[in-house]
Amino acid sequence: MKLQFLLVVALVALLVADVSAAEKVRKHKKGRKHRLSTTTTEQPAEAVVAAQAEQDVMTILAEDEKEEEKEASEQKAEEDVKMNEIVPHDPCQEKYCGAGKVCQVSASGEPECVCIPSCPIEVDPRRKVCSNHNETWGSDCEIYQMRCMCDHGSEMCKGEKYKHVHIEYYGVCREMRECSEEDMSDFPRRMRDWLFNVMRDLADRDELSPYFLKLEREAETNLTRRWTNAAIWKWCDLDGHPADRSVSRHELFPIRAPLMALEHCIAPFLNKCDADDDHLITLKEWGKCLELDEEDIEEKCDEVRGEEE
DSSP: HHHHHHHHHHHHHHHHHHHHHHHHHHHHHHHHHHHHHHHHHHHHHHHHHHHHHHHHHHHHHHHHHHHHHHHHHHHHHHHHHHHOOOOOOOGGGGGOTTTTEEEEEEEOEEEEEOOOOOEEEEEGGGOOOOESSEEEEEEEEEHHHHHHHHHTTTTTTOGGGGGOOEEEEEEEOOOOHHHHHHHHHHHHHHHHHHHHHHHHHHHHHOOOOOOHHHHHHHHOOGGGGGGHHHHHHHHHHHHOSSOEEEETTTHHHHHHHHTTTTTTTHHHHHHOOOOTTEEEEEEEHHHHHOOOOOOHHHHHHHHHHHHHH
């Protein structure tokens, strides 16, 4: 807007200059005497035009400033209103729903977990997953959704066995090398070493909680606690939602999936840990699988849970 005003001033100045130049040519032709008398009468007119143009510009600039002040005031008022608005509380904000479920508000205003209505269509083949039934699914979401539907008795459930369907590993299903008895007999030791190495790596990256970091430091200085503390850390880490002192097949996914391509014995090993085949691995079963002292691992895990609470 101000740029337009400056252009107006420039145009007015040019017009005044043109009038003055034309008048001087005319005066030169009529002679010196006549030119002097004419100049005394025309100069005041030019001054009036220039003064009036300047006054008009100043008036417009003043009006523009008032308009800008008005807009700024209105904008500030809108911001004040937004800041004073009360944001409604979302009942689902603090509601935890497991995989394959979403939170929705019921008719009574209470948050509740329901099966996710639809899963995104994945086009990347790397998003495919292989289930414990050796079936390839389009995504992990589809497996979680199916298990939720079967748990809730939905007619969309494909069968009773899918109540406990879980992911074995990412990618399409493939034929896995059979785990021999010799490999299985040595697997608990390899598993304990792997758990400790992962725990130490997380400690070096400062990604362990203070409680688990304390266990890692103890394992570094006391070799008799090396494997036990690593097993306790992973156990408490897996038993998260809910913390019910048992780990489901689904909760074992962070261990099973990344090792399937490297350790062909991981699946039969974890299946063996579930001695009573109830799809839950208790702390006692976990320690027995890893060939650890049951009393040590039980007592220490209680200490960790007590400190976290």
